[in-house]
Amino acid sequence: MAHNPRLIALSVFCIAALVLGKAPLAATAPPPTPVGGSFFDQFDDPKLFNDPVKSRWKTSGTVTVANGTVTIGNPANNMENVWIISAAEYKGSFTMEVRARLLSQPRMWGGYGLWFRMPSITGIYRDGGSGYTFDYVYGYRGATLLRWPNSYPIGPKAPIAIDGRWHVLKVVARGSQFQCFVDGQLVTQGTDSQYPSGHLGIGTCYRGCVQVDWVRVTVP
Structure with a gap:
């Protein structure tokens, strides 16, 4: 059977147009980071x-x-x-409270910190992450409020005793203003606007080990 060259050419053109005109499949976007709300976690x-x-x-x-x-x-x-570290990200104001006690011995830099306004889920201290920490650390001989990386102080160090008893540490963030409490007493405060939002967490540093009874986060 004879083939019509013009018909064959037209068919090839139509197939090519369909192939070339087809929109590429869109890449699947990662799910958005959830925005955090209030919670009380007793780890039960x-x-x-x-x-x-x-x-x-x-x-x-x-x-x-x-x-x-x-x-x-x-x-x-x-x-x-x-x-x-919280999977959710917290924007704006919040209050974070943690009841915890140190299990590590008073040596070197052992201790822990409340972490907040972390742009990514990456450990601070030696992991190189960014954000703020309210630290309860033997090596600092008190409580500190720092911006990371490079442990830049944004509030005065509080010369409090570091021990292995249960304590409630609290961070109140209102915009760029932060207040830090130990057992209801204001111990340090500071102002910084580099990180307006981010994740919350609890982390240890250099031989630190901490036991946490509960975490309460309140969003106004």
Whole structure:
């Protein structure tokens, strides 16, 4: 059967037009970072805490949940940088309260900090992340309010005793103004506007190990 050259050429042209004119498949965009709200976590559900999808926390290092507490760090081998960080991002004002006690010994720089306004889920201290920390650390011999990286102080150091008893640490963030409390007493405060929003967390530094009873975050 004879082939019509003009018909063949027209068919090839139509196929090429369809192929070339087809829009490329759009890449799947990552899910948006959730915006955080108020919560009170007593760490009484280990399964939920460790669920990679449903948990409000992302973790790194030796983190264990048992008997209604979460232990951040390993008392037997605690040189690693260990943390829990909120999956959600907090914008604007919030209050973060943590009831915790140090398990690490008073040596070197062992301690922990309340982390906030972190642009990414990356540990601060030795991990090189950014944000602010309210630190309860042996090496500082008191409580400090710092901007990271490079541990830049944005408030005066509070010369308080560092011990292994249970304490409630609190950060109140109102815009660029921060107030930090230990057991209800204002110990330091500062102002800085470099990080207007970000994640919240608790992390240890250099031989630090901390046990956390609960975390309360309030968004006005």
